[in-house]
Amino acid sequence: MAEHLLVADGLGKTYGDVVKTTALSDVTFSVERGEFASVIGQSGSGKSTLLNLIGLLDTPTTGQVLVDGRETAALGRRGRARLRNELLGFVFQFHHLLPEFSVVENVLMPGLIAGRDARRSRVRAEEVLALLGLEGLEDKNANELSGGQKQRVAIGRALLNEPALVLADEPTGNLDTANTARVYELFRKVNAELGTGFLIVTHDRSVAQQTDRILEISDGRLVQDVRNTYAAPAP
Amino acid sequence: MLSLRIAARFLRRNPVQSGLIAAGIAVGIGVQVFLGSLITSLQQNLVDETVGSSPQVTVVAAAEGDPVDLTPTMWDALSRDDRVTTAVPVRRFSAIYRRKAESVPLQVVGGDLGALDTIYDISKRVVAGRARLSGDAVIVGKDFAKANGLAPGDAATLVLPDGRVAGRTVTAVADFGAAAANETLAFVPAGFAGDVLDLGDGQYTAVEMQVSDVFQSTAVADALRADPAFAGTKVTEWQSQNRDLLTALQSQSSSSYTIQAFVLIAVALGIASTLAISAVQKTRQIGILKAMGMHDSRAGRIFLWQAALLGVTGAAVGVGVGLALIVLFSRLASTFTITPQWSFVAVSFAVGVLVALLSSLIPSRRTSRLDPIEVIQSG
Numbered sequence: 001m002a003e004h005l006l007v008a009d010g011l012g013k014t015y016g017d018v019v020k021t022t023a024l025s026d027v028t029f030s031v032e033r034g035e036f037a038s039v040i041g042q043s044g045s046g047k048s049t050l051l052n053l054i055g056l057l058d059t060p061t062t063g064q065v066l067v068d069g070r071e072t073a074a075l076g077r078r079g080r081a082r083l084r085n086e087l088l089g090f091v092f093q094f095h096h097l098l099p100e101f102s103v104v105e106n107v108l109m110p111g112l113i114a115g116r117d118a119r120r121s122r123v124r125a126e127e128v129l130a131l132l133g134l135e136g137l138e139d140k141n142a143n144e145l146s147g148g149q150k151q152r153v154a155i156g157r158a159l160l161n162e163p164a165l166v167l168a169d170e171p172t173g174n175l176d177t178a179n180t181a182r183v184y185e186l187f188r189k190v191n192a193e194l195g196t197g198f199l200i201v202t203h204d205r206s207v208a209q210q211t212d213r214i215l216e217i218s219d220g221r222l223v224q225d226v227r228n229t230y231a232a233p234a235p
Numbered sequence: 236m237l238s239l240r241i242a243a244r245f246l247r248r249n250p251v252q253s254g255l256i257a258a259g260i261a262v263g264i265g266v267q268v269f270l271g272s273l274i275t276s277l278q279q280n281l282v283d284e285t286v287g288s289s290p291q292v293t294v295v296a297a298a299e300g301d302p303v304d305l306t307p308t309m310w311d312a313l314s315r316d317d318r319v320t321t322a323v324p325v326r327r328f329s330a331i332y333r334r335k336a337e338s339v340p341l342q343v344v345g346g347d348l349g350a351l352d353t354i355y356d357i358s359k360r361v362v363a364g365r366a367r368l369s370g371d372a373v374i375v376g377k378d379f380a381k382a383n384g385l386a387p388g389d390a391a392t393l394v395l396p397d398g399r400v401a402g403r404t405v406t407a408v409a410d411f412g413a414a415a416a417n418e419t420l421a422f423v424p425a426g427f428a429g430d431v432l433d434l435g436d437g438q439y440t441a442v443e444m445q446v447s448d449v450f451q452s453t454a455v456a457d458a459l460r461a462d463p464a465f466a467g468t469k470v471t472e473w474q475s476q477n478r479d480l481l482t483a484l485q486s487q488s489s490s491s492y493t494i495q496a497f498v499l500i501a502v503a504l505g506i507a508s509t510l511a512i513s514a515v516q517k518t519r520q521i522g523i524l525k526a527m528g529m530h531d532s533r534a535g536r537i538f539l540w541q542a543a544l545l546g547v548t549g550a551a552v553g554v555g556v557g558l559a560l561i562v563l564f565s566r567l568a569s570t571f572t573i574t575p576q577w578s579f580v581a582v583s584f585a586v587g588v589l590v591a592l593l594s595s596l597i598p599s600r601r602t603s604r605l606d607p608i609e610v611i612q613s614g
Contacts (some may be wrong), residue, residue, distance in 0.1 A: 057526060057608050070278045085528020092611055096523040100244040110527045112237050157527070169611075 003069035004030040005164055005197060007052060010063030013049050023049040024220045026063070031199060033164060036191050038200045038208040041217035046101030047201050050171060050217060054199070055088055055167045056080040068164075085114050089166040089196075093173040095150040097142035097157075104129065104138040107156040114161060121160070128156045131193075132186060148179035155183070159190060165197040166190075172207070184210055238533055242540035245517055245528040253545065254586035256509045258548025260587055261556055263502035267495055267583040268557025268575070273564070276573040278484050282449055285473075285480060288412055289354050290443030292319075292451045292472045293299070294465065300439040308464040309442075318446050318455050321353035324439040326428035329419075331394040334383055341379075341393070341421045342560055345428020354445055357409055357422060363387050364407035368424045373403040380408040395431050450474070506542065507594035514538055514598035521602050522610025535603030538595045546591025550584045557583070 013024040024046040031037065038182070041047040050191050052058040054065055056072055065072045068084055075083065084090075089110075097106050104125050111121035129138060132152045137145065142153065151171065158166050168187070172180035200211060208214045209228060216224035246253040296303050297586040305324050313322045326345035331338045344351070348368040352358050362377055364387025373391055385391060391403045401421070411417050432440065446455050452472035459470045474481055514521075521534050557580070561573045 052608055052611075055526075057606075057611070081525065081528045081530040083528075084526065090526055096519065096526075096611070098520050098523065100241075100248045100520070109524070112240075113524070113527055113529045 004066070005035075005068065005087075006031040006195055007031045007066040008050070008054055009066060010082050011050065011053055011060045011065065012047075012062035013053060013058070014061045022220055024053070024060075024217075027217070027220075027222045028063075028224055029215060030224060031165065031197060033197055034191065034195045035197045035199075035213060036188070036211050037198065037215065038202055038211040039215045039217060040202055040208040043116070043203055044219040045217045047203075047217045049220075051169050051199075054186065055090060058173035085110060087163060087164050089161070089163035091151075091155050091158050091166060091168040091171040093143075093170040095154040097150055097153055099141070099143050101142065101152050102139050103142055103145070106142050106153055107160055110161045114148050116161075125156070125160060128159050129153075131159075131190070132156050142184070148182065148189060150221060151175060151183060152186070155186060159194075159196065162194070163196060165199060168198065168200045170172055170202055171200065180207075237529075237534040240538045242537045242544060245513070245520075245537070246541055249513070249516075252509065252513065256506055256545050257549040257552065259502055259505045259509075260546060260591060261552040263498050263590075264550045264553025264583050264587040265556030266498050267586070268580050269560040269564075270491060270495060270556055271579045271583065272557070272561055272573050272576045273396075273488060274581065275576050276571065278487065279574075280330060280571045281480070281484065284412070285477065286449055288354065289473075290323075290354055290441075291446050292444040292447055292459070292470065292471050294442040294444075294459065294468050295440065297467050297469045302432070302434050302440060302568060303442060303468055305437050305439055305442060306464065312459070312464045313442075313444070316455065316458065318448070318451050320445050320447050321350075321356055322442055323350040323443045324442050325351070326425060326432055327440045328396055328428065328431055328433060330396070330431075332379075332383065333392050333394055333400075335469060338394075339379070339383065340419060341375075342419050343393075343421045343423055343428065343431075345425050345431075347424045347425055348422075352518050354443055355411065355422070357407075360409040360411060361407045362410050364405065366409070367406045368422060370424070371403050371427075372406040372424060374407045374409055374422040375405060376420050377408050377410050378417035379419065379421070380405070382418070401427075401431075445599060458601055480592075499586065502587075503590045503594050506545065507597060510538060510542060510595050510598045511601075513541070514602055518605065519610050521605055522607040525605065525607040526611060531603040534605070535599040538599040538602055539592065542591040542595030543588065546588035549591065550587030553587060554580055554584055556606050 007030045008027055011024060011027040012022070015021045015023060027050060039047045039050060049058070053060050054063065056067070059073065067087060072080055072083065098109065101109070104122070107125040107128060108121050111124070112118070126138065129135060134149065134152055134156065137149065142150065146151065151174070155171075172183050175183065187200070189200050191198055191222060198211075200207070202208055209230070212228055214224070214226050214228055215222060241426060294303060313319055328343050330341045330343050332341050348357065348366060356375060366374065368374065375385065375391070382385065385405050385408070387405055387407055389405045391405055393401050393403060395401055411420055429438075444455070446452050453474050456470045456472040459465050522538070525531070525534055558575055561575055565572045
């Protein structure tokens with residue numbers, strides 16, 4: 001039987017040494033390859049903490065994260081960095097592009113970090129930019145783009161290494177309605193064409209309702225995990 | 236080499252800041268190169284003026300007034316020692332130059348012109364007449380000749396230590412490079428000096444030497460004192476007779492080192508603070524690179540590369556600035572020429588790069604410890 005792509009097993013996170021604040025407690029769920037899911041919750045509910053833990057950016061106080069059946073706690077900072085690079089793509093609320101580099105160089109960066117062949121990565125980067133409707137902007141500086149374009153470049157960067165799962169934290173939080181709709185269309189398109197899994201963190205229920213599975217977090221606990229059959233794209 | 240590529244891009248993004256750090260390093264290294272070469276050249280010049288054309292090690296008889304019997308074993312010992320560049324047996328005595336009612340004291344050195352040239356460089360220092368030491372010849376200093384109205388070809392009467400009077404002919408007037416020598420030093424043939432002092436063949440008042448490295452004179456003197464061939468002689472050398480000069484040279488070196496050290500510390504502090512600011516400015520970029528999977532030590536290397544690029548550029552420009560200052564100084568102040576000390580230039584360059592690298596340790600460590608979440612959550 002194939003392993004789950006990602007397993008959150010009894011995850012808990014407590015901050016502070018003297019005054020302890022529990023951000024997350026005993027969260028258990030698994031994500032399969034190619035899933036298109038969302039995590040919903042009020043601001044301060046612990047959903048970003050959950051994303052940091054399953055994105056291997058932070059370590060849990062209790063429980064563990066398994067990626068492809070591998071325990072990540074024992075990997076160390078270096079091992080987790082490699083796994084992030086190979087298996088995960090990140091899209092944040094802020095685009096976080098590097099202003100020192102051009103559009104195509106920003107998209108290439110995860111490939112360069114992985115030490116991949118520069119020429120092949122460049123071809124791949126151009127394909128990704130084309131998929132995202134950003135042809136012709138390759139050599140522009142990242143600062144010269146509009147907000148919507150910047151976020152699409154950030155999505156392109158997340159997709160470069162063909163990750164198994166893209167973790168998106170309020171990816172349209174800074175975008176207008178038209179650009180928001182465009183980004184979700186793109187997520188769906190990539191999910192359908194490349195089989196890339198998506199886990200989208202949002203506080204917006206209307207956004208969550210466009211995904212196939214909704215995980216709801218409240219006060220640091222997973223309170224609901226439902227299939228959403230209405231959201232599946234028309235065949 | 237992704238770290239290097241990112242480092243170069245970061246530097247290019249802030250050209251003014253990068254230029255200022257490189258300029259800081261350049262000024263520091265320029266001062267190093269100039270000051271180091273100036274002090275070294277000044278000292279060489281001073282030592283050369285002081286002992287360049289005089290004996291650096293001298294062997295005399297242990298009992299004052301006795302002659303040194305120069306034996307073949309002594310010659311062997313001297314020729315075996317590579318540090319001794321020349322050894323000249325001389326016969327020295329005092330005489331009085333008499334002109335009408337006036338009497339002028341003279342220090343007379345008797346020897347062969349060829350041998351004497353290896354220490355005193357007489358032939359090249361002649362300002363009038365032709366250097367020749369045979370028969371009744373005498374070569375005198377230019378100040379002595381001027382004071383007494385002597386020119387080549389003139390007769391000079393000397394009163395010898397035993398009261399005899401000898402008539403000599405001036406063959407050449409020379410500039411010995413120091414006022415005292417120009418006023419009182421005179422050279423005569425070895426045979427004449429032997430007669431004056433009543434010395435036999437192989438007997439001299441002293442054997443005068445020069446050594447390849449003037450600061451080796453103490454070691455050479457010690458070696459000769461320990462050699463049985465030199466039993467019954469006394470060996471002196473210039474360093475023990477010029478303590479004040481040596482103290483002055485050492486003080487000069489110490490003050491120069493102090494200035495250089497503080498210049499380097501100032502440069503290091505400047506680079507460290509600017510790189511630290513740069514590291515703070517680039518926190519967001521570093522955080523996002525780490526989120527994408529760049530590991531800690533590779534992220535830390537970005538600032539090490541920045542420092543290396545700034546260090547190499549700054550130090551190279553600094554060497555150019557230092558050499559330009561040397562040329563400018565040599566043109567404007569013509570009293571002596573500064574010779575660029577190439578080994579010192581190389582060391583200064585290396586020190587510049589090293590200081591830059593050391594200054595990057597704090598920002599590098601800070602960068603490698605940075606947690607990507609700090610950046611992502613704060614936006």
